[in-house]
Amino acid sequence: MTDADPLEEIEFLARSANRIEVLAALVEEPQTRQSLADSVGVSQPTLGRILRDLTKRKWVRADGDQYRVTATGELVATGITDLRERLATETKLRDVIEWIPTDTVDVGLHHFADARITTPSQTRPNAPIKRMLELLSETDHALLLSHAFNEQKLQLIRDRSVEGKLTTRGVFAEDAIEAIEATADLRELLADIVASEAAEIRVVSTDIPVAIEVTDSRTHLLLRNDEGIVRASLDTDDETVRAWAERLHEKYWSIGTPLSVDDIGD
Structure with missing residues (x-):
């Protein structure tokens, strides 16, 4: 033996x-x-x-x-x-794992084996944001969930929604909407989005643990540190990750309050 x-x-x-x-x-x-x-x-x-x-x-x-x-x-x-x-x-995830909220991302990390990781660099400090915008500019439909609303993202969604090129269902933290309402030009962009037939926005007062976007072909996670600074992004075409993201979005969508043009402060 x-x-x-x-x-x-x-x-x-x-x-x-x-x-x-x-x-x-x-x-x-x-x-x-x-x-x-x-x-x-x-x-x-x-x-x-x-x-x-x-x-x-x-x-x-x-x-x-x-x-x-x-x-x-x-x-x-x-x-x-x-x-x-x-x-x-x-090895691939080692440098970004500390910013992945694994208690929320309840799928095996092996599902990120083929994920594209985008991190800031000296020459491209906004690389993760640019990757997010790139995916949004290429899709016809998007599910969005975030505790923040980047100005570039706001402008892109506004333009594509008004043109009828993007159908969006977004859930955002109350603080994110209030920050937009505090600035006149951003407030106008948000009002245009809400007024368009292509976009639906809901607001939640609870904490949103991770920013995600689900496009026609990719699921994108924007990773931030404890101070809210963007440190990296992940995007993948894995179906298990996509199903998880859709469930998480639906969870917050179901408790969100629809945002109307009348709700947007002057």
Whole structure:
């Protein structure tokens, strides 16, 4: 009976990405040595050593001129591939995770594996905001939820709503609307949005923990620190993230108070 140390087996695989690639390739389909060497990109001597090691562990077996993964080999391959993908996601999110309200974003972080991350830089300090505006400028429909209302976003929604190019259902914090009402030109933009047939705005007095927008193709999260400063944004086409965002929007939409032109102060 084999009494291998699982950590040693993990180390065995981690020391060589080629071992993982060979296992993953054989999970897809049986292959000859030549096809394996071509698909993984290793020399025949290197492949020979890998196959001997994997065969010794009974993860791979020879079948005529082909090699096949065994049931235990598939178990290992699936697990190590999943671990590698999770670590790749963790590495990607590491610098922004502190600003993701994980108690609110109740979907597995692996759903952000393919997310586009946008962060400010010295040359593009407003990059996350610009990404948000880019997505809004490309969509026909949008669900919006936020505790703030950026001036550029306000102008864009106003222009596209009045032109009939954007249908919007937005929920905003009471403080955000009051801040807009305090400035005449912003107040006018908001009034135009509310007056248009393409937009519906509701207001909530409760805290909104994360700013989201759901467009035709992407779900966008604007990430802020405790001081309210935008530190990054995430956007993804993942359907699970989209479903979560739609549920969160509906939660606040259901308790929001519709905003009319008459409600906007002079």
